[in-house]
Amino acid sequence: MTPEPLFRDAVPADAARCYEIEISAYEGDEAATLDKIALRIGEYPQGFLVLELGGRIVGFINSGGADNVVMADEAFKELVGHDPDAENVVIMSVVVDPAFQGQGYSTLLMREFIARMRAMGKKTIHLMCRDSHVGLYEKFGYRYVKPSESDHGGLAWHEMVMEFSR
Ligand SMILES: CC(C)(COP(=O)(O)OP(=O)(O)OC[C@H]1O[C@@H](n2cnc3c(N)ncnc32)[C@H](O)[C@@H]1OP(=O)(O)O)[C@@H](O)C(=O)NCCC(=O)NCCS
Numbered sequence: 423m424t425p426e427p428l429f430r431d432a433v434p435a436d437a438a439r440c441y442e443i444e445i446s447a448y449e450g451d452e453a454a455t456l457d458k459i460a461l462r463i464g465e466y467p468q469g470f471l472v473l474e475l476g477g478r479i480v481g482f483i484n485s486g487g488a489d490n491v492v493m494a495d496e497a498f499k500e501l502v503g504h505d506p507d508a509e510n511v512v513i514m515s516v517v518v519d520p521a522f523q524g525q526g527y528s529t530l531l532m533r534e535f536i537a538r539m540r541a542m543g544k545k546t547i548h549l550m551c552r553d554s555h556v557g558l559y560e561k562f563g564y565r566y567v568k569p570s571e572s573d574h575g576g577l578a579w580h581e582m583v584m585e586f587s588r
Contacts (some may be wrong), residue, residue, distance in 0.1 A: 424509055425476035427527070429534045432463045432470040432482065433573045439479045440472070442521035445583040451573045454515060458500060462486070462514065465501045468542070469511060471535050473518075473527060479529050483535045485511045491548050493581050494571040511539050513549040532562045556580055 432440065437460040438483050445453045452464075462484045469485040475511035484500050487508035498504065499514055513535075518527045539547055548572050551559055559582045560566070 427530055428474040430474070430542070431467040432472050432484075434460065434463055436472060436479060437463055439485075439581070440482055441485065443519045444515060444575055445483065445521075446520055447486055448515075450575060454499065455540060459484070465504060466506055467468075467505070468538075471531065471538065473531050473534075475522070478501065479519075481531050483513060483517075483531055484515050485513045485535075485547075487544075488512050488548075491546070493548060494548055494556060496572075509543070509545040511544050511547045513547060516549070528558075529562070538585065539575040542576065549582050550574075550579045551582060552577055552579060554571075556582070 429472055429579045437456060440556055441456040441459050442556050444459060462506070469487065470482065472479045472482045474480070486498060486504040488498065488503065488510050489511060491510050492498070493512070498512060513534075516532065518526060518531070535545065549559065549564070550572060556566060564582040564584045567581040567583050570581050572579050
């Protein structure tokens with residue numbers, strides 16, 4: 423029987439396992455380093471959501487808070503300018519362990535992440551994605567904004583946003 427999914431904020435001891443998933447799921451230099459993952463957990467655990475199955479992390483979403491969102495800002499990935507109390511959230515990674523992909527886990531993770539951000543009073547969630555994932559994020563309720571100025575990893579990126587109306 424598949425164990426019940428459990429959601430929680432990341433803790434520092436999760437960094438190594440999250441890094442393992444990050445490098446197995448993202449190609450080449452698209453993956454964040456262990457240092458960046460540890461930093462994101464340390465600085466903004468409430469924006470670093472992990473999904474556990476039977477006590478093992480199988481996926482996560484991490485993010486930072488920004489008053490003024492500049493999506494092509496590479497330094498923000500190291501949380502330069504991050505403000506945990508800002509009204510806008512910028513997602514940096516959405517990842518599921520390849521062994522667990524295609525079973526709806528990113529959908530569960532995103533649904534939980536959105537609910538938590540809404541409950542925290544955030545106004546918008548922003549992210550950048552590749553061509554192949556635009557449809558996926560539209561399904562999650564994000565709106566296409568524009569092609570990104572970033573050429574991170576030598577790839578074309580697109581900016582997407584979710585705005586909460588309240
Ligand atoms: C993208 C990713 C998070 C999806 O996780 P997942 O748990 O396999 O996704 P799900 O099973 O919840 O699938 C959700 C939906 O998206 C679709 N989907 C999954 N991966 C997709 C992809 N690479 N491209 C387009 N659609 C995709 C699924 O078919 C599914 O559609 P359905 O609801 O109509 O069946 C996962 O493939 C991953 O970790 N990839 C590497 C990291 C990455 O590229 N993340 C995206 C950052 S921009």
